[in-house]
Amino acid sequence: MSDALDVLDQVGKWKNSGKGVALATVITTWGSSPRPVGSQLGVDDSGAMVGSVSGGCIEGAVVKEALAAIADGKPRLLDFGVTDEQAWDVGLACGGKVQVFVEKVS
Amino acid sequence: MKTETLAALQQARTERTAVTLVTRLSDAAETLIYLDRADGAMAGDATLVSAARRAMAIGRSETIDFDGQKIFLNVYVPPPRLIIVGAVHIAQTLAPMATMLDFDVTVVDPRGAWATSARFPDVKVIQDWADEAFQAMGLDVSTAVVTLTHDPKLDDPALEAALKSDVFYIGALGSRKTHAKRKERLGEVGITDEMFARVYGPVGLNIGAKSPAEIAVSILGQIVEVRARRLEALAGPKVVAA
Numbered sequence: 001m002s003d004a005l006d007v008l009d010q011v012g013k014w015k016n017s018g019k020g021v022a023l024a025t026v027i028t029t030w031g032s033s034p035r036p037v038g039s040q041l042g043v044d045d046s047g048a049m050v051g052s053v054s055g056g057c058i059e060g061a062v063v064k065e066a067l068a069a070i071a072d073g074k075p076r077l078l079d080f081g082v083t084d085e086q087a088w089d090v091g092l093a094c095g096g097k098v099q100v101f102v103e104k105v106s
Numbered sequence: 107m108k109t110e111t112l113a114a115l116q117q118a119r120t121e122r123t124a125v126t127l128v129t130r131l132s133d134a135a136e137t138l139i140y141l142d143r144a145d146g147a148m149a150g151d152a153t154l155v156s157a158a159r160r161a162m163a164i165g166r167s168e169t170i171d172f173d174g175q176k177i178f179l180n181v182y183v184p185p186p187r188l189i190i191v192g193a194v195h196i197a198q199t200l201a202p203m204a205t206m207l208d209f210d211v212t213v214v215d216p217r218g219a220w221a222t223s224a225r226f227p228d229v230k231v232i233q234d235w236a237d238e239a240f241q242a243m244g245l246d247v248s249t250a251v252v253t254l255t256h257d258p259k260l261d262d263p264a265l266e267a268a269l270k271s272d273v274f275y276i277g278a279l280g281s282r283k284t285h286a287k288r289k290e291r292l293g294e295v296g297i298t299d300e301m302f303a304r305v306y307g308p309v310g311l312n313i314g315a316k317s318p319a320e321i322a323v324s325i326l327g328q329i330v331e332v333r334a335r336r337l338e339a340l341a342g343p344k345v346v347a348a
Contacts, residue, residue: 012112023107027131027169027178038167038180075134077176099169101178103134105107 007051011042011105020045021105022066026053027077031096045070053100054080065102075103111136114145115182122184126158131169131176148177164341185210186248186274186333191236191264192255193220196279200252200322201229207326209250214239216260236264245271250329252277252309256284262291269301275332277309277325306332 007023014021024041034055041059042050043066053062058080065076078100111127118125118140128137128148137146139158148154154172161168161179169178188204190197193215204211211229214236215221221233232239236253245251251268252275253261261278265288268276278288285307292302310324311331 008112008115012109012116015109015112025178025180027167036167037169075131077131101129101131103107103129105109105112 007040007042010050014042014044014048015105020070022069022102023105024053024062024066024100024102026098027101028099029096030098034096035098041066043067043070054098058098058100062100062102069102069104073104073106075101077101107134108136111138114138118182119184124162124181124183126162127180127182128154128158129178129180131178164337166337166341184248186250187212187246188329189214189236189240189243189245189249189251191215191251191253191261192257192279193217193222193225193231194254194256196254196318196321196325198225199319200254200325201226203322203326204329205229207330212239212243214264215255236260237267240264240267240271245273247272247274249273250275250277250333252279252325252329254279256280258288258291262288262295265305266292266295266297269297269304274336275329276305277328278305278307279309279321281308 011021011023022043024043026035026037026039029037035053039053040051041053041062043063045067047063047067049059049063052059062078065078069076080100081097115125115127124141126139128139130148135147137144137148139155141159144155157170158179161181162183165181165183167179167181169176185208188209188211190200190211190213193213197213201211201213205228212232213221213226213229214232214234216233216235218233221231223231245268251264251273253264255261256279265276265278278285280288289302306328310321311327313324315321315324
């Protein structure tokens with residue numbers, strides 16, 4: 001829980017310095033997902049990250065959507081299914097599914 | 107998330123207040139639900155408010171279907187607190203170990219030579235009698251108290267105050283014999299046998315701990331176990347998602 005609040009601290013600092021910022025939050029998990037519900041990733045308009053929503057396997061895709069949310073202001077609901085095979089390919093043993101909500105901090 | 111919501115979450119952390127952020131996923135509308143109040147678009151919905159408070163009680167964030175809408179309840183609860191009475195050798199290993207497990211640790215001891223920041227870097231140190239310190243800090247249900255001084259003058263008032271609060275764990279160092287005498291003494295100040303049964307003593311899990319660090323592990327293991335069982339009980343039967 002303190003992790004989530006540290007993410008919010010950094011998000012607040014980015015926002016105060018005039019940056020565009022988005023917040024991604026794990027809202028549902030199935031199976032052995034690596035990060036629990038409530039885990040958050042903050043992204044600024046240069047693509048800098050704080051926190052995590054998966055421990056590495058989906059961050060790239062989430063950052064892309066976060067940048068789009070910063071640009072158009074619309075929230076997004078993303079579904080990721082990590083198959084065992086994909087998990088092996090990226091070197092992570094997730095094998096779970098996660099749903100991530102991405103929104104602009106406004 | 108609105109910047110005002112962000113500021114409110116940060117303020118709640120500073121004040122050690124639990125809060126649930128309720129987000130309607132279709133339009134990102136936000137409502138902040140505290141134990142005693144609610145602010146935002148859905149603050150007037152009693153069912154939603156009670157669902158948010160339940161999530162807060164068990165410390166579990168989740169997405170729910172509500173009136174045909176997907177609603178995310180994100181729980182921000184203050185970290186559990188561990189108050190160690192007695193700035194002794196065991197405390198010197200227990201404090202950093204508990205900090206690693208995300209406990210907010212405070213060491214209390216009225217003896218100036220013991221209760222120093224040099225002996226306890228990185229945690230709060232209060233040089234005062236435990237009952238006085240407890241009054242200033244406010245004991246709550248996310249707090250654990252453990253007494254380690256071996257000195258009835260220091261331990262007993264701490265146990266008495268802890269037993270009159272709703273802290274989730276109370277542990278007291280000492281042998282079975284010491285513990286039985288302790289029960290007698292506290293009986294004289296109005297602590298009934300039933301109340302005293304809340305105290306874990308001899309403290310810690312029975313793992314054959316000998317050294318101060320091993321005893322710290324056994325105490326911390328017991329605190330983690332008691333906390334997890336309590337949260338499991340509050341949450342009810344585990345629901346496995348399809």
